[in-house]
Amino acid sequence: MPTAFRDRTEAGRLLAEKLTTFSGRPDVLVLALPRGGVPVAYEVARALDAPLDVFVVRKLGVPGHEELAMGAIASGGVCVLNDDVVQALRIPDRLIEAVAARELRELERRERVYRNGRPMPGVRGRTVILVDDGLATGSTMRAAVAALRRLGPARIVVAVPTAAPSTCEELRHEADECVCEITPDPFYAVGLWYEDFSQTTDDEVRDHLERSAATVAAATATAEEPVQ
Template sequence: MITQFRDRTEAGLQLAAQLTAYRDRPDVLVLALPRGGVVVAFEVARKLHAPLDVMIVRKLGVPGQEELAMGAIASGGVRIFNDEVVYMLRISDEMINAVVAREQGELERREYLYRGDRPAYDVRGRTVVLVDDGIATGATMRAAIVALKQQRPAHLIIATPVAAAATCDEFIAEGNAIICTHKLDRLYSVGIWYEQFPQTSDEEVRDLLERANQEYSAWLRRPK
């Protein structure tokens, strides 16, 4: 029987248990989709003894129906559109450009807020574990995947506590590796699979990234 996770921390610990093959490997980098994905990824990174960073993606909501995604953007200038939604709702180029501009500004704000002047990790040639707290339609994750593959990692593993089975199958068919604790035939909402699913703040993201970097640095300095 599939049961709810108590919170994102418990979900991260369960997910980490499925990723032990990547523990103590110097080539492994854990990337999280903010904000909630960072809480999950923090537990994954500390169990794998791997560095943690963020992969920032912003959903492009349909004007007036913002919960409906017409696409997504990601770091590195990546843009992905759901052509069917754009065509069916007759969304103009002007409307698209306005939404992109707004979300690009928020993406850049978050990159500076979370990292400050610290540069992003170089993913070229590394094994990247890309973590979110759940995957429903997969639009956000797909934008992150496209952005990361442009940076030529050696391997990319999608990791999430809960996801729609159909979305997982799509990612696998596209040649991606995926680790998922609970694959569900119907996933109406990611949040209902958590007993506690609070909004994660920017301050919490920054704190977790700082703690993760401190713990990883301490692990690197340990007596061999």
């Protein structure tokens, strides 16, 4: 089976070509789902001349059945519960709180490592492009969209290089727009569509964020230079 992308960098560059309508707009913010979404989002943000940050999402798994999500927590202090699961399994509040507290510690650890003390950028009233390296079931991205919606962005655009056709279609109903570079059928798994799908490290995430921030800062300084 042929692969579609050499690596996440190439995937991000190709994905950016489908997002040119957002280029140069001051209201646009690119948020990556770490870790694999960060190299993709870096290329998107660079092409669109937009700031880049991460949106960390942690699934709240049902104890003993962790693959089943009873909710999720995300950057910005947002908690979203899957009421159907909670009610069907009669999960008590104390159990939800215990799982959320554990996942919050990991979320905060990741944000400290990735942002190095920088606060999360404001999203209210902005157009936010949520980027990952691909969507299989899309559960994490759906949680991210639901959590981000509570922070008041004007528009949420989900953008990924590859996705299962049904997942891409479902997210079009949950986000304001969903852009998928390719939707192979049968899909099987995200990693099949990359020649290099090696794990992205915390150091790589931090490096991409720092480079993007430096680029934005340099562009802002240039724009503010007085005309001679």
